[in-house]
Amino acid sequence: MGEMRVAEKSSAKPTATARTASGGELVALDQPHHRNEGMALKPDLFRHVEVNLSAAQRRATTLTTRRTVKKQWQAAWLIKAIQAIDLTTLVGDDTPGRVKRLCAKARSPLRHDLLAAMGLEPGEVTTGAVCVYPTMVATAVKALDGTGIPVASVATGFPAGLTPLKDRLDEIRYAVGEGADEIDIVITRAHVLTGNWTALYDEIAEMRETCGAAHMKTILATGDLKTLTNVYHASMVAMMAGADFIKTSTGMEAVNATLPVSLVMTRAIRDYLDLTGYRIGFKPAGGLRTAKDALAWLILMKEELGRDWLEPDLFRIGASSLLADIERQIEHYVTGRYSAANRHAMA
């Protein structure tokens, strides 16, 4: 089945989606990379891989003792982190007003005087996307009209993913219909925990099909998968099934993005690239709260995958409170004074 789908997809239109801006002109979104067309499920290509925990932990720990950025380099790297943020609100009390506020922050994440001090123009720096529930997509699309900032929607029974498959697929269709450019799907963790790779593959492949032109990020919920070997195997299946991004967490698991898990996922991305030539994006989510965290993940991307994976087409950070800390650190860079949160507009 996978093979056939690949064949169909190969004739699909190129990648970058476009949306009509208020003036009626087409605005290219910042998603220049080619879609992942997937491949047939081949468990033999990953099943033998066992991840050694202590070695992964050691690498993760020493990444940030081996690399650091200071002064203007740190400021620039933090700007890069902002550009990677999927500014997120995924809570039960979300309202259109809250989402509009979030979108305003996504368009203008940094105070203009700070931008000016760094020689940057207003509008030059936006977040990578905003990420909301499906019913909030329309609000977000409207709020971001003309900005080129994509709207991402979670779907497929987020966060547990245990609603009927039909409903989960319908949810994708709904979100895409509302104008979502990116869909963050969740997987059935049971398929990983029981080693049912075929079921996992089929499910993700069907979701990918349903996403159509919208980019698909596959949330593995690594906190539920527990072992790094599970994380590696699930990453490979998700990519084989056509995920454009693999994403660590919903933000709702007990443990969300960690560096060792992210290390393993980036290595899976490298292995899949070697296998197919497709470049898959990575999105850590949940648990990145400080500027220091953001730098750690940027270092991870640069060291393990390379320069290209520092751009928003291949790297996103799912976060809600991270931006506030980055703003404070950037103000400190500009003024030399320690900053306070109330000096920066809230999301």
Added chain:
Amino acid sequence: MNEIRDILKSMDYGPAPEAASLAETWLDGHGRKFGHFIDGQFVSPPDSKGGKDKSFASTNPATGEKLADILIAGEREVDEAAAAASAAFRRWSRYTGTQRARHLYALARLVQKHSRLLAVLETLDNGKPIRETRDIDVPLVARHFYYHAGWAELMETEFPGYAPVGVCGQIIPWNFPLLMLAWKIAPALAAGCTVVLKPAEYTPLTAMAFAEICREAGLPKGVFNVVNGAGETGALITGHEGFDKIAFTGSTEVGRIIRKATAGTGKKLSLELGGKSPFIVFDEADIDAAVEGVVDAIWFNQGEVCCAGSRALVQEGIADRFHDRLKARMEKLRVGDPLDKAIDMGAVVDPIQLANIEARVAEGVKNGATLWQPSWAAKLKSNRGCFYPPTLLADVEPASKVAQEEIFGPVIASMTFRTPGEALQLANNSRYGLAASVWSQSLDIAFDCARGLKAGVVWVNSTNLFDAAAGFGGYRESGFGREGGKEGMMEYLVPAWTKKAKPLPPATKLPEPLPAGAGDGHSLDRTMKMYVGGKQARPDSGYVYPVLDAKAKLVSEAGFGNRKDIRNAVEAAHAAVGWTAMTGHGRAQVLYFLAENFEARKDDFIDRLHQLNGGSSDKAKREAEASIARIIHYAAWADKYDGAVRAPMANMLSLALNEPWDVMAISCPDEAPLLSFVSLVMPAIALGNRVVVTPSPTKALVAGDFYQLLDTSDVQGGAVNIVTGDRDELASVMAKHDDVACHWYFGSAAGSAMVERESAGNLKSTWVNNGKARDWLDAGQGQGREFLFHAARIKTIWTPFGV
């Protein structure tokens, strides 16, 4: 163009320098000139001949800039330092453990307090990255003092019957200047010893900073002394009569010189020498983990690490994938200013070392190795400091020099293997045996390999991990003695009674050997044969010598063994692998059986002892009965001399295993000929060693009677091989035999000196009596842990775990 925009495009790291000002100020404060630290004072003596000071410059290898001038210690300074340490020893060794512990603890605290100065100073002097001095060297130094403060506190209860060896001369290398200082002096001070330390001439600065810390901590004067200088000063220390112990870390070549220089002086010696440690990657390994392991193995400290994983052995089926990933990883490494917090490798210690690395790599390439360096490697050439890129030499053959000899630089030689068995063969195909790293997700494969490796430290799925609680030290020509752990303390202790041991009377001269059958026609019932490989053997020479009784009457003749008899005995011992493979339980049963059979023939032994020794028959009876008791004693130990399990870090066990030496040589004394023979052979074989033993030459018949017992007691043929003849002549052959790993010698002072000197060839571990007497009947002197400690070598296996 806007700078932030530029960086956003390039996403370069940019510089991240650690300020050197703290260390520069400290150097300025000392006028950038250092002498020595003797008796609690910094001394800069003018040259005794009134001429110019003899000094050398310490330079920063990353820039070539001079950091300070260092005076060279001559005879007078070494004398003064030794005298100061000796005077201090009288007081320091009488402190209670708690008092010494307080001092060590204070040193640990102050190392932590001054950690930044120490880290920066070390980086300036050595060229290693500040990341490593900050995260690895200095924390391990503090850890070492804390840990040994504990041993000082516990010494009286944990080492009963032991006393500090005395005044120690310690010579350390330039690769981990401060850490090696800590490894040397912390156990010495904990044990109650005092120290004269000579830092390496390339890197003397942190030792001087540490001396200052000792003053700040209020360490009594003379307990720790520093003399600066190069090899000549080192030779003054190793040749000085004022030292009871020499500890050296450095090259195998110098270790050999020191072994010879100290031979016969009674000095205790520990050597931590070179290595060519294998880094073994099995096909079910986590390859990414192993690739990162290589970074920690050979690109740690610029590869200037004695235990560096410098020989990659990769299973053939995954070799291409492994090398591809390794190359990709190498491309990402950053080499540069060691004070930059975002670099992986700093500068090689000195232009001489850099030239040495370059020459060895060039030779490797000439011999067929395929050189691979990152694309940016050539750029390093324009740097004024001593920088060398991370380097992979692939397609290396075992016969190539780069596979056998230490390069001491960031160069890994790689070859492939087909099976786990072949991996072990290749790994052990080395003169060295310091460390090894094993990568496999299979517990079975990893442990099989770890047990089979001839190496003092084995890291499973990890590499270059250190902790004060885990012993570190080599097999084979990587030296002997351990640093760290309880075993490390033993290097600074001696049984208290030995301090008062008396010299033995001169041995009776052996009568001239004669061709067998050339005697005067007297009727003898038999000639004692040798016992080799479980069979009686005639001497190769065909010569025998007369064995006389207490009244100098001929009792029998014994074979006059020569070098070929020793050769044959060593071969037989090597073949008897089954004895080592047995369980302790199995060996215990054999020894109990041996004791039983001895009991049955006790009267024969009493008669024999009486005949050979004369004296009262009561004395003979005591010796025979003590011999039986001793066999039972070691039967009891055979399955109980356990190692230790430590948890040096989270999710990590380090296993200290007591492994046999495989083949040992034992030269027995004349005193209590049966009991001393039993007392030496039994602990050795109880732990699984196979021995080549020479009994007391003049009382050799006791061994002749004994091998009949061995024969009837299921002791595997080849486990005990007995060669009779001249003690020192045979000992010389054994000491020079490169396939013997350990030699115990109990004879004359001259013989002890000879054994220590001649063992330098393969740097076998030796245990000699220096011609001193031992009361074999006394259980405190004649049996127990001291014997077991010498009968085993400790292998530390590190195994991380976790899912």
